[in-house]
Amino acid sequence: MNVFINDIPLILKKAKEKVYKHDYDLVIKSGEHFTSKDLIGDVLFKDADVELIDRLIRLMEVKKLKKLRSLTLVTDKKNKLIDHLKDQFKIVKAAGGLVIKDGKILMMYRLGVWDLPKGKLEKKEEVEAGALREVEEECGIQVEVLDKLPKTWHSYAFKGKKILKKTSWFLMNCTDDSLMKPQAEEFIEEVRWMTPEEVLEVLPKAYTSIAFVIRHYLQSLKTGKV
Numbered sequence: 001m002n003v004f005i006n007d008i009p010l011i012l013k014k015a016k017e018k019v020y021k022h023d024y025d026l027v028i029k030s031g032e033h034f035t036s037k038d039l040i041g042d043v044l045f046k047d048a049d050v051e052l053i054d055r056l057i058r059l060m061e062v063k064k065l066k067k068l069r070s071l072t073l074v075t076d077k078k079n080k081l082i083d084h085l086k087d088q089f090k091i092v093k094a095a096g097g098l099v100i101k102d103g104k105i106l107m108m109y110r111l112g113v114w115d116l117p118k119g120k121l122e123k124k125e126e127v128e129a130g131a132l133r134e135v136e137e138e139c140g141i142q143v144e145v146l147d148k149l150p151k152t153w154h155s156y157a158f159k160g161k162k163i164l165k166k167t168s169w170f171l172m173n174c175t176d177d178s179l180m181k182p183q184a185e186e187f188i189e190e191v192r193w194m195t196p197e198e199v200l201e202v203l204p205k206a207y208t209s210i211a212f213v214i215r216h217y218l219q220s221l222k223t224g225k226v
Contacts, residue, residue, distance in 0.1 A: 008065060015076040030045065045073045053081055089162045092163050093168075094168070095127050095170070096117050096119065096169055101177065104193040107192055108182065110186070110189065114205050114210070118134055120165075132145065132172075139177075139183070150213065196221070
Protein backbone atom coordinates (compact mmCIF):
# COMPACT_ATOMS: atom_id res chain seq x y z
CA MET A 1 0.00 0.00 0.00
CA ASN A 2 1.52 3.30 -1.14
CA VAL A 3 0.04 6.12 0.97
CA PHE A 4 0.94 9.78 0.50
CA ILE A 5 0.08 12.13 3.37
CA ASN A 6 0.85 15.79 2.66
CA ASP A 7 2.83 14.45 -0.32
CA ILE A 8 5.10 12.35 1.94
CA PRO A 9 5.11 8.59 1.26
CA LEU A 10 4.08 6.31 4.14
CA ILE A 11 5.14 2.76 3.27
CA LEU A 12 3.92 -0.34 5.13
CA LYS A 13 6.02 -3.49 4.97
CA LYS A 14 5.57 -6.96 6.46
CA ALA A 15 8.13 -7.98 9.07
CA LYS A 16 9.32 -10.83 6.84
CA GLU A 17 10.10 -8.51 3.92
CA LYS A 18 13.76 -7.66 3.43
CA VAL A 19 14.70 -4.23 4.75
CA TYR A 20 18.24 -2.88 4.68
CA LYS A 21 19.11 -0.41 7.45
CA HIS A 22 21.72 1.34 5.30
CA ASP A 23 18.90 2.52 2.99
CA TYR A 24 17.58 4.76 5.78
CA ASP A 25 18.84 7.88 7.53
CA LEU A 26 17.21 6.94 10.84
CA VAL A 27 15.94 3.67 12.33
CA ILE A 28 13.57 3.81 15.30
CA LYS A 29 12.25 0.84 17.26
CA SER A 30 8.70 0.82 18.61
CA GLY A 31 8.60 2.51 22.00
CA GLU A 32 11.70 4.64 21.44
CA HIS A 33 11.28 8.36 22.02
CA PHE A 34 11.27 10.68 19.02
CA THR A 35 9.93 14.10 18.03
CA SER A 36 8.97 15.67 14.71
CA LYS A 37 12.43 17.28 14.58
CA ASP A 38 14.03 13.83 14.41
CA LEU A 39 12.15 12.91 11.23
CA ILE A 40 14.70 13.80 8.57
CA GLY A 41 15.35 12.02 5.26
CA ASP A 42 14.17 8.41 4.93
CA VAL A 43 13.01 7.06 8.29
CA LEU A 44 12.36 3.43 9.22
CA PHE A 45 10.16 2.36 12.15
CA LYS A 46 10.45 -1.24 13.36
CA ASP A 47 7.64 -3.18 15.08
CA ALA A 48 5.04 -0.55 14.16
CA ASP A 49 1.63 -0.71 15.83
CA VAL A 50 -1.70 1.15 15.79
CA GLU A 51 -0.61 3.75 18.35
CA LEU A 52 2.48 4.60 16.32
CA ILE A 53 0.62 4.99 13.02
CA ASP A 54 -1.95 7.27 14.70
CA ARG A 55 0.82 9.48 16.07
CA LEU A 56 2.64 9.64 12.74
CA ILE A 57 -0.52 10.57 10.83
CA ARG A 58 -1.22 13.40 13.29
CA LEU A 59 2.35 14.67 12.90
CA MET A 60 2.22 14.49 9.10
CA GLU A 61 -1.10 16.33 8.98
CA VAL A 62 -0.21 19.07 11.46
CA LYS A 63 3.53 19.63 11.12
CA LYS A 64 5.40 20.82 8.03
CA LEU A 65 7.98 18.06 7.89
CA LYS A 66 10.00 19.65 5.10
CA LYS A 67 13.10 17.53 5.72
CA LEU A 68 11.23 14.21 5.75
CA ARG A 69 11.37 12.24 2.47
CA SER A 70 9.63 9.02 3.47
CA LEU A 71 8.38 6.91 6.37
CA THR A 72 8.61 3.12 6.25
CA LEU A 73 6.77 1.08 8.87
CA VAL A 74 7.71 -2.57 9.39
CA THR A 75 5.07 -4.65 11.16
CA ASP A 76 3.88 -8.21 11.63
CA LYS A 77 0.30 -6.87 11.56
CA LYS A 78 0.30 -5.17 8.17
CA ASN A 79 -3.32 -5.92 7.26
CA LYS A 80 -4.54 -4.72 10.66
CA LEU A 81 -2.64 -1.44 10.28
CA ILE A 82 -3.96 -0.94 6.75
CA ASP A 83 -7.55 -1.45 7.91
CA HIS A 84 -6.99 0.91 10.84
CA LEU A 85 -5.48 3.52 8.54
CA LYS A 86 -8.44 3.35 6.15
CA ASP A 87 -10.86 3.75 9.05
CA GLN A 88 -9.44 7.23 9.72
CA PHE A 89 -10.63 8.54 6.35
CA LYS A 90 -13.50 8.62 3.91
CA ILE A 91 -12.38 6.56 0.89
CA VAL A 92 -12.77 8.09 -2.58
CA LYS A 93 -12.02 6.00 -5.68
CA ALA A 94 -10.28 7.39 -8.76
CA ALA A 95 -8.44 6.09 -11.82
CA GLY A 96 -5.96 7.38 -14.36
CA GLY A 97 -3.36 6.49 -16.92
CA LEU A 98 0.27 6.77 -17.86
CA VAL A 99 0.01 7.12 -21.64
CA ILE A 100 2.83 6.25 -24.02
CA LYS A 101 3.40 6.72 -27.75
CA ASP A 102 6.58 6.12 -29.74
CA GLY A 103 8.64 5.87 -26.54
CA LYS A 104 7.31 9.13 -25.11
CA ILE A 105 5.11 9.77 -22.05
CA LEU A 106 2.13 12.12 -21.97
CA MET A 107 2.47 14.72 -19.21
CA MET A 108 0.01 17.45 -18.32
CA TYR A 109 0.51 20.76 -16.54
CA ARG A 110 -2.20 21.74 -14.06
CA LEU A 111 -2.21 24.39 -11.31
CA GLY A 112 1.55 24.80 -11.39
CA VAL A 113 2.32 21.07 -11.16
CA TRP A 114 3.19 18.37 -13.71
CA ASP A 115 0.65 15.58 -13.48
CA LEU A 116 -0.85 12.50 -15.14
CA PRO A 117 -4.50 12.39 -16.31
CA LYS A 118 -6.80 10.97 -13.65
CA GLY A 119 -10.12 11.61 -11.92
CA LYS A 120 -12.85 10.30 -9.64
CA LEU A 121 -14.92 7.36 -10.74
CA GLU A 122 -18.59 7.90 -11.42
CA LYS A 123 -21.17 5.95 -9.45
CA LYS A 124 -21.04 2.21 -10.32
CA GLU A 125 -18.39 2.89 -12.99
CA GLU A 126 -15.87 0.13 -13.66
CA VAL A 127 -12.32 1.13 -12.76
CA GLU A 128 -10.76 0.53 -16.19
CA ALA A 129 -13.62 2.29 -17.97
CA GLY A 130 -13.27 5.26 -15.64
CA ALA A 131 -9.54 5.48 -16.29
CA LEU A 132 -10.10 5.49 -20.07
CA ARG A 133 -12.82 8.12 -19.78
CA GLU A 134 -10.74 10.46 -17.62
CA VAL A 135 -7.67 10.25 -19.87
CA GLU A 136 -9.68 10.83 -23.05
CA GLU A 137 -11.65 13.72 -21.52
CA GLU A 138 -8.69 15.52 -19.98
CA CYS A 139 -6.35 15.19 -22.95
CA GLY A 140 -8.62 14.90 -26.02
CA ILE A 141 -6.98 11.66 -27.19
CA GLN A 142 -7.96 8.03 -27.83
CA VAL A 143 -6.24 5.32 -25.78
CA GLU A 144 -6.22 1.61 -25.02
CA VAL A 145 -5.14 -0.14 -21.81
CA LEU A 146 -1.94 -2.19 -21.95
CA ASP A 147 -1.38 -3.18 -18.33
CA LYS A 148 -1.98 -2.29 -14.69
CA LEU A 149 0.34 -0.08 -12.64
CA PRO A 150 0.59 0.13 -8.82
CA LYS A 151 -2.26 1.87 -7.02
CA THR A 152 -1.62 4.98 -4.96
CA TRP A 153 -3.44 6.42 -1.97
CA HIS A 154 -3.18 10.07 -0.97
CA SER A 155 -4.90 12.08 1.71
CA TYR A 156 -6.40 15.55 1.72
CA ALA A 157 -9.03 17.54 3.60
CA PHE A 158 -12.31 18.58 2.00
CA LYS A 159 -15.06 20.50 3.80
CA GLY A 160 -13.65 19.45 7.15
CA LYS A 161 -13.47 15.77 6.25
CA LYS A 162 -10.35 13.63 5.94
CA ILE A 163 -10.30 12.02 2.49
CA LEU A 164 -8.13 9.14 1.33
CA LYS A 165 -8.20 8.86 -2.45
CA LYS A 166 -7.44 5.46 -3.92
CA THR A 167 -6.21 5.85 -7.50
CA SER A 168 -5.95 2.82 -9.79
CA TRP A 169 -3.36 3.40 -12.50
CA PHE A 170 -3.07 1.83 -15.95
CA LEU A 171 -0.38 1.83 -18.59
CA MET A 172 -2.02 2.99 -21.82
CA ASN A 173 -1.14 3.28 -25.49
CA CYS A 174 -2.29 6.32 -27.47
CA THR A 175 -4.11 5.30 -30.65
CA ASP A 176 -5.04 8.82 -31.84
CA ASP A 177 -3.80 12.22 -30.66
CA SER A 178 -4.84 14.25 -33.71
CA LEU A 179 -7.30 16.24 -31.58
CA MET A 180 -5.15 16.43 -28.44
CA LYS A 181 -6.16 19.39 -26.30
CA PRO A 182 -6.01 20.17 -22.56
CA GLN A 183 -9.37 20.21 -20.78
CA ALA A 184 -9.64 23.83 -19.61
CA GLU A 185 -12.58 23.08 -17.29
CA GLU A 186 -10.19 20.92 -15.23
CA PHE A 187 -7.61 23.75 -15.12
CA ILE A 188 -5.23 21.86 -17.41
CA GLU A 189 -2.96 24.34 -19.16
CA GLU A 190 -0.87 22.01 -21.31
CA VAL A 191 -0.53 18.40 -22.44
CA ARG A 192 2.85 17.43 -23.83
CA TRP A 193 4.67 14.34 -25.08
CA MET A 194 8.02 13.97 -23.30
CA THR A 195 10.95 11.61 -23.56
CA PRO A 196 11.82 9.70 -20.37
CA GLU A 197 14.78 12.08 -19.91
CA GLU A 198 12.50 15.12 -20.15
CA VAL A 199 10.04 13.55 -17.71
CA LEU A 200 12.79 13.00 -15.15
CA GLU A 201 13.73 16.66 -15.44
CA VAL A 202 10.22 17.85 -14.49
CA LEU A 203 9.52 15.25 -11.77
CA PRO A 204 10.71 17.63 -9.01
CA LYS A 205 7.70 19.75 -10.01
CA ALA A 206 5.26 16.82 -9.78
CA TYR A 207 3.38 15.32 -6.85
CA THR A 208 5.31 12.59 -5.04
CA SER A 209 2.60 10.04 -5.85
CA ILE A 210 2.85 10.88 -9.57
CA ALA A 211 6.63 10.59 -9.44
CA PHE A 212 6.21 7.17 -7.80
CA VAL A 213 4.03 5.87 -10.66
CA ILE A 214 6.35 7.26 -13.33
CA ARG A 215 9.52 5.93 -11.71
CA HIS A 216 7.89 2.50 -11.40
CA TYR A 217 7.16 2.53 -15.14
CA LEU A 218 10.65 3.73 -16.08
CA GLN A 219 12.15 1.01 -13.90
CA SER A 220 9.95 -1.56 -15.65
CA LEU A 221 11.57 -0.58 -18.96
CA LYS A 222 14.85 -1.88 -17.54
CA THR A 223 13.47 -5.04 -15.94
CA GLY A 224 10.83 -5.86 -18.54
CA LYS A 225 8.18 -6.24 -15.81
CA VAL A 226 5.33 -3.75 -15.22
